Amino acid sequence: MKSTISERVSSVDERLRLLEKIPTAIFDDSQTASLAVAQEIAETIRNKAKKGEPCVLGLATGSTPVKVYEELVRLHREEELSFQNVVTFNLDEYFPIEPDSLQSYVRFMHEHLFDHINIPKDQIHIPDGTLDEEKVEQYCQQYEKKIKSAGGIDIQILGIGKTGHIGFNEPGSRKDSKTRLITLDKVTRTDAASSFFGEEYVPRRAITMGVGTILKAKRIFLMAWGEGKAPIIREAVEGEITETVPATYLQEHPNAAVILDEAAAEQLTRFKTPWLLSKCDWDDILIRKAVVWLCRKLDKPVLKLTDEDYNEHGMADLITKKGPAYNINIKIFNELQHTITGWPGGKPKEDDKYRPERAEPFPKRCLIFSPHPDDDVISMGGTLIRLVDHGHDVHVAYQTSGNIAVFDDEAVRFADFVTDYADIFGMKDEKADALLNKINDFLKQKNPGEVDSPEIKTIKGLIRKGEAKAAGRYCGVPDENMHFMNLPFYETGRVKKKPLGQEDIDLTVELLREIKPHQVYVAGDLSDPHGTHRVCLKAVFEALEVCKEDKWIEDCFVWMYRGAWQEWDVNEIEMAVPLSPIELKRKRRAIFKHQSQKDRPLFPGTDTREFWQRSEDRNRETAKIYDDLGLAEYEAIEGFVRYHT
Template sequence: MKFNNHSKHKYFYQRSTLFNMEQAISYERIPTLIYADSDAASRAVAHEIAGIIRQRSNEGKLAVLGLATGSSPKKVYAELIRMHREEGLSFQNVVTFNLDEYYPMQPDSVQSYVRFMREQLFDHIDIPSGNWHLPDGTLPLEKLAEFCKDYEAQIERYGGLDFQLLGIGRNGHIGFNEPGSLVNSRTRLMTLDLTTQIDAAGDFGGLAKVSKKAITMGVQKIMEAKRVVLLAWGEHKATNVARAVEGSVSSDVPASYLQLHENASFVIDTAAASQLTRMRTPWMVDSVNWDRAMIKKAVIHLALTVNKPVLKLTNADYNENGLSDLLALYGQAYDINIEVFNYLQHSITGWPGGKPNADDSNRPERAYPAKKKVIIFSPHPDDDIISMGGTFQRLHDQGHDVHVAYQTSGNIAVADDEALRFAEFVVDFNERFEANNAKANRIYREAAKFLKAKKDSEIDTPEVRYIKGLIRRGEAKNTCRYVGIKKENIHFLDMPFYETGTIQKNPIGEKDVEIVMNLIDEVQPHQIYAAGDLADPHGTHKVCLDAIIQAVQKLKHREYMNSCWIWLYKGAWQEWDIDQIEMAVPMSPDQVLKKRYGIFKHQSQKDGVPFQGSDAREFWQRAEDRNSNTAKLYNKLGLAEYEAMEAFVRWKI
């Protein structure tokens, strides 16, 4: 194996990418294709796989594919299924080997990768039943070593892998080759890194239930594949994508071993690419168009790099940090500094709904109408208060007609013991007062019975999901009551895509979009607030945003939509980069405390929730730290000092 010579590689889907690969050659050590979204990227990869299958079929040979699980390849598999159904793509000549499986694991378990592959691909195509292979999670421990050796031998008997599909873990793993895995590692049983266990906690119903071990194909066998494609979607993958692509080859980031492969590529979306040099500081890679957004991005980056307020930057700072081209356009640092300082200053407002009777030419929101109709879309029943609780409160206090739309029930984020406590309370209450409601008693009794005997592999029953949904709904009502929102302005949309009972959701459907459209059409808002948090590791925020965007696109010809502005907030996982922020709403210490108490209304989400992620802090702590850090950045750049700030980016129809 040897390092790539990038200039020698040709890519049939290069034309679909947003950026020229050669631009980043001095920083990127592996070919990296960036697409506008995961849909386009997945289609390109699926078509490459289909091309291999057809080519091998024409040669009278088998196509041997290495497959991955998780959220990243799902759209690739969906496109392959479509091609099979609509274009006659046959899998009769295909043999597959999956990367990994939890251990121990029964094949029919909800968390099993056997079940995942059947549901996502195998049951929908014509692959012969004996042609797909996965590690066996049911074997006794003493037989695993022999199985792993034979697994690799089977691959060799087929002539090796023609194509290997990969994802990347948040700690940089490929397969379940965790940090520390060596480049010559073989198929084996691995103890899972804590980060990996935390990421899987949602699938298992809590960290304590997650399998601590897994069988994984080794790095060496992956590296022996003739072609390797690694997929990555979303901001939460961006840091390790950058480490793998631009950093040195290291066992700390097993995905970095792909730099040594002669025919490997990363295929990623713009969110996963956000930490690459060509995205973060594109002026360091090539000439750029110095528009307002790029100037703001460059000067803020410069100020934070040299640790100076914007107005103190000098000509030497620009020249010594790769911004001589920008300086040449303006002549003096002073002129650029003033312009960027004004950009930042004009983004700050204590009037998120617009300030009446004020000059709004340099304000982020319009002054009129003075009293606006507002819809705050909240993907889960707590995103409104966690992500924009201060702005939420201020919009109400300043007299706007605020509606809140909870897009999903959020039921899978309620712990089983919380639901059991709730169910037993209702049963005991009804028995104490001899309530004559047989149906209600049946629902709660059946739910309590199921929860007491629930197995880790079981999906919640409809009765349990109903109870968990009621818990989240009650907490959301309590928050709105705390803020002062009228009962009739609280909307529970219960979008159908969410109601699968598992972390894996259905694709967005027409009914989901229609529900959002109907609410927008009913309220006819001047402002819409929506979650633009693409770092959400479980994807619900992205689907909810897609539904809003599709709804708005269908409604954009309505007259009221001409005066509707859409503001995007971030969630519990990450904040907007400061150069992107178009509206920053400052908060006093008292407002920060009031927001905290609003978050506390969501008691089921306070301690030990299934989707806490790798961050041990509770949601209120994350929110306060994020808002505080935003204020500190503004202050560091030379703006006034505030206790905290909530940030928004405007999405234009």
């Protein structure tokens, strides 16, 4: 019987898979994909056990395989999957690092898998980050021998880094490389900086299985989730084999598969430009996508495209079915034009037939969900200001405290201020002095990445709250319309968060039912590297599902914004809000109110620009694309996609 993964691969028309050099299975979401991988692992474990043989697994760390491990734990607890015959070898480990460190892969594996299953301890192998350096080479040789003596790896799980690395095999790694000590690429260290609370604390080296070691595995699953991985996945799956993208070596493996969610697959040719591979079922969404692509490829506005342009770029059947070009061009031009509105809350007493938002009711109650305390102004600050200026009842819900994104010295500075303030105005308080001393004593002994004390977490949360209130007031949002939810899933004091819980959903439902909004704005910026946006979006969607029978929801539009980490493609945008130069400056000033995130945010990601620069560049780029397509020229545009409940 075919596995779910094999069925996914084979169910796709071969013509659409023409450019894919590794079998690729695409699932609706990472949860479904992870279950499929876990089921195949479980089946292999059971089959090996029936034969009295060990099952050797090569395991990875990071956020990608977490749901696979969760399912394996569930299968152990609920379906009696035994790991007595399982031998594991982990891909890599930082060097040097202590096994109980928060960032240690030893700790990760025990927290996510080993402490919850019945695997014998002597069958677990993870590279040792505590070795003396002169012993590492011999240790790596022994690691190779242990894999070989175990019978070789039956299933190897891999993630993929933005440089295309597998394990810690950075660009330049040889195909025949073996387990060794390597120096980490700067991009890899920058990606890891959030876990270590600063790039300066990320180890510069790691012990990793080699590419050659990985390629000896009998079965390989490379998994990737989210839009952020889409560009490197296209290189790995469709590109030429090159040592600059080590994942491309998997193209030569006889039994490798790439497992993706839809977001990670979006840059593959079968999704991005399927008309280049095969005839298509031309619905309105695909036509618009294809026309925008053709305009950008040829650097032509929509209304200048010709029949020849379509015919010469894989769209002859579109012209045959929907043509001539003139008709298609007019249709798409009008669609794009109708997305543009200076009235994001709807223009009262006007015909709204071709507008993205309804004219009535006016004014509207608008609820903007902001995952972090600055996402509202970074991602849709211009629209927020416009909604307030137009007289709508605007509420902002700050879903998390954002307290882990504040530098320690900022917390000390604010605690110091309170103490000095009390002293100057004759309100000297021994408790305040004791608190400041306690904070200073803790920080002097604090290790990088260590969880803050409750007092410091509170101060950092108050800093972010004060900044959010300052930005909200600048935008014209009344104090009583700013809601600080402090969703419990976030409050771990660590980059790693708890799963979304019922309390998070209940708090969101409570706020929705209190406000009964006509508009809800949510962050659809799922490339957020820490996953907070994704969890916050899920909280809102699940809360809306709870409220689906409420009368108010019948008259509620849900708009998804982006901007902090990525932008919507123009062909996706359903509401485009143009900003003038003055409005863009107002948005920038609102972002500047978040002083703790200015100049050098604690978690910048790999983009070296400040958040306000990223936001402005993206908004200007969106406006430029509209201009290039032949629409009106604007300074900047914020884009939105409507979510249908």
